[in-house]
Amino acid sequence: MNSLTLLQVAWVALRVNLLRSILTMLGIIIGVAAVIIMLALGAGARYDVDQQIKSLGGNVFVVFARGRFMGGAREASGSSQGLTEMDAQAIEQQIPEVNVAAPTLRASGQLIYGNLNWAPEIHGVDNKIYTAQSWELAEGRSFSDTELASAGRVAVIGQTVKRELFGAADALGQTVRVNKMPVTIIGVLKGKGQNTQGNDQDDLIFMPLDTVRKRIAGMTLSSPKAVRSIIVQVTDERDMAIVEQQLDSLLRQRLRISDNQSGFSIRNLAEMVETRSQTMQIFNGLLAAVASVSLLVGGIGIMNIMLVSVTERTREIGLRMAVGAEPRIILKQFLVEAVLLCAMGGLIGLTLAVAVSLGLEYFAGFTAIIQPQVVVMSLGFSCLIGVFFGYYPATKAARMQPIEALRFE
Amino acid sequence: MSHTVVETKALEKHYQMGGQHLRALKDISIRIAQGDFVAVMGPSGSGKSTFMNMIGCLDAPSRGQILLQGEALTQLSAAALAKVRNKYIGFVFQQFNLLPRTSALDNVLLPLLYNNTPRDEARARAQACLQLVGLGDRLDHQPSQLSGGQQQRVAIARALVNDPALILADEPTGALDTETGLEVMQLLQQLHQQGKTIVLVTHESDIAAFASRQLLFKDGSLISDRSSIPHSASAELALLRQQRMKEVAV
Known part of the structure; x- marks a missing residue:
């Protein structure tokens, strides 16, 4: 079974349970969107600070008589x-x-x-x-x-x-x-x-x-x-x-x-701005950490639904094995389903994050910068979540005995 | 003597159930030849399903040997057994076991997905098999849109699509009414006439009578193996329909 077929089979399986697939994805969607937005706001704040330092001159001292x-x-x-x-x-x-x-x-x-x-x-x-x-x-x-x-x-x-x-x-x-x-x-x-x-x-x-x-x-x-x-x-x-x-x-x-x-003080304006911005950076990092917890929870949701799905489709698994699916292919099929679910969730989350960032910039005057590496990282990470949380349910499916699976009521 | 499809030699299957040792199959030696239509009979617990699982490569024997197309199956891994099933065996189940919300065509295609048959060829073969079972006009129908008899015919088309050496039908009429059951048996008899080797598991002697050879299991042992002139499913179907017409007329 080639990878295109695997993808098709997974796609069909997800489409059959459309509502459930979307609800499952929601965890990943929200998680990815939250992480990207937080990082975008962080990068935006950083950019503002850099701009300010540039306007002050990062290479400027002010000497005061004191x-x-x-x-x-x-x-x-x-x-x-x-x-x-x-x-x-x-x-x-x-x-x-x-x-x-x-x-x-x-x-x-x-x-x-x-x-x-x-x-x-x-x-x-x-x-x-x-x-x-x-x-x-x-x-x-x-x-x-x-x-x-x-x-x-x-x-x-x-x-x-x-x-x-x-x-x-x-x-x-x-x-x-x-x-x-x-x-x-x-x-x-x-x-x-x-x-x-x-x-x-x-x-x-x-x-x-x-x-x-x-x-x-x-x-x-x-x-x-x-x-x-x-x-x-x-x-x-x-x-x-x-x-x-x-x-x-x-x-x-x-x-x-x-x-x-x-008798005098030497002040570096850039440094002062920097110190102030560090507090903000820490705050932003904290928010991103909270956001990534929601990504983790989303991943657990994926595992939960995949386990339900495997149990629910026991007879299907039995049948696929009876007509010639090797355990390895069953494993792949369920892994691909989980990864597809996460990847799509990641993409939708990314779209959502872009929309929200633009909205924040336009309506609330924030600077939000979505860096390309954040996009790549968050999509990669959602796929990784798919593999990680999809692996156990997939193994469970692949270890089934065809006769018992076929008889499952 | 025609070509041997399946042969078992001193086949045994033991289970450990609740601390009790159960001999589900005892010393079964049987040869099924190309073109046979064998009915495996027996009450529940007689070992007939276990026997079918053995020759269907769904389960491994505890002792003894199975040769399928001359190939010994005893030492094979789960993955290798899956390949053997895909290549040599077509399954028909009592509960049809079709994939829900999937078209008839895609259901029939399923075994071909697992041996990398090119997409176009697979479609053509699946279509041909559905035509053979009389569902050429229902390729896009999903199981929920088909009657029980039609669903079982989709399942038979799926069993045929890889041109297997052996068709294993486990109580194929069990979930159907008498008339549709007869229709399914008629289809199996047609396939037999075209030279297919069929093993049919049933506990109904009426159904077993449509086969040309009957194996009777009891308590894990084979107690009788006889050949007979099969009843004609077409004839019985015609008779049944005649009676129905009369009932309606009265």
Whole structure:
């Protein structure tokens, strides 16, 4: 009996008991669908995290000046010798693995244009910020050297700010007032959208460092070139560990901080996102594990029904043996039935999973990615379940004695 | 002397039943020749079914020897016995044993699935056998759509499809009324006339009378082996139908 015939015979046997076959498959269908959906959501979450890391730059450190301990008393952030633009220069020049080190300042304030007002994040930057944070200009230009050196009253705004203050109108060349100071818009950034925490990354305005420092913040800073943080971009992501060490020792030396004191912190944004995503990964893995339990239960259902089927068809088995079926062929026939049942269940489950994943993406805004290896694995696994749980019933069928089977009532 | 189909030599079958030793068959030596129509008779428990299982290669003897077409069956494995059954023996059972929800054609095809007969040839042969038993117009009917007599004829077609050396019919009329029973016997007699070797197991002497040789079993022993001129099933069927007509007329 060739394999095609075996498949036909199995197909006929399953079709004869159509409802029962479908109900039996249900266990596998649900199990496979659940496993695939869970893994798809896991992969989707992973993808989101990767995207976020990419947008933050997986190769980026942010160095913050921090209050340090002086004789046991902690001083406020930025209150003593903090980071300066010179530190940023030194980082860029002395650590060869660093591509760019962009000094930044933060201030708060209100923008007024006509009768509208808006309060975005105000960043004091120089042109290195574009490289360090992967910003691009949608229109206009970046700061000129003169503007940077002379605390020019110019600004580059994000998409959200443009939308809120100018709507569809042209923003370039317009003057807005920032804390009462008139500032000319010279550029508009391309949009980045929300980050994974749901914060709007486009709600910001860039101005030259000096402008923010002198004209807006009015901060009393320890140094005329003080900055709040330095964004350090490393050329090759694999050098992150080395650069971190070098940053630490370079800054300790420059800020005159001994090893057991803290005066700054070096943070890897990608790492922070990663840590958060790991929790999610574990949760997802747990769900997938629960889902695979249902697959196991489905497999036991298959065995159950196959055992019933073998008993119910004892006379058929006897007859097949009488007309010349070898035990081996009876074994194969029932195995093929079980595997066919599982394989079809797997396929239907896969279809269901694809449908549900698309639905989740479309209606609930999840990212679900069905990886090809998951498809292959889950189909292979359902066939394996068929073989595993079909084997015992099939052996039972093959071991029957033809006379007893024929007489079975 | 014509060609021997089955021969048993000092055949014994013992069972262990509830601690009791049972000799189901005692020293049976028999020869069945090509073209014989043998009725195996006896009350229940006489050993006739056991005998049929032995020569049908469904069960192995405890002692003695069976030769089928000159081949000794004693030492064969379950798989080898299955091949022998497929090649040499066609079974007809009391309960027909057709596959439910399967067409007549596919039922008749079944033995050919197990010897890898090409699909087209198998179909042609199955169709021819169904025509031979008078069901050429019911190839696609399922057992549930056929009468008892028709179902038994499908079973006979299935027994014929491999052109076996021996047809074993175990109480083939047992589940049928007198008229359809006679129709089935008529069909078996026709097959006998075409040269088939048939062994018929029955406990009814009327049915056994349609065979040309009667073996009588009792308590596991063969107590009589005689040849006779067989009654004609066609003649009896005609008679029966005549009577029926009269009854209806009255």
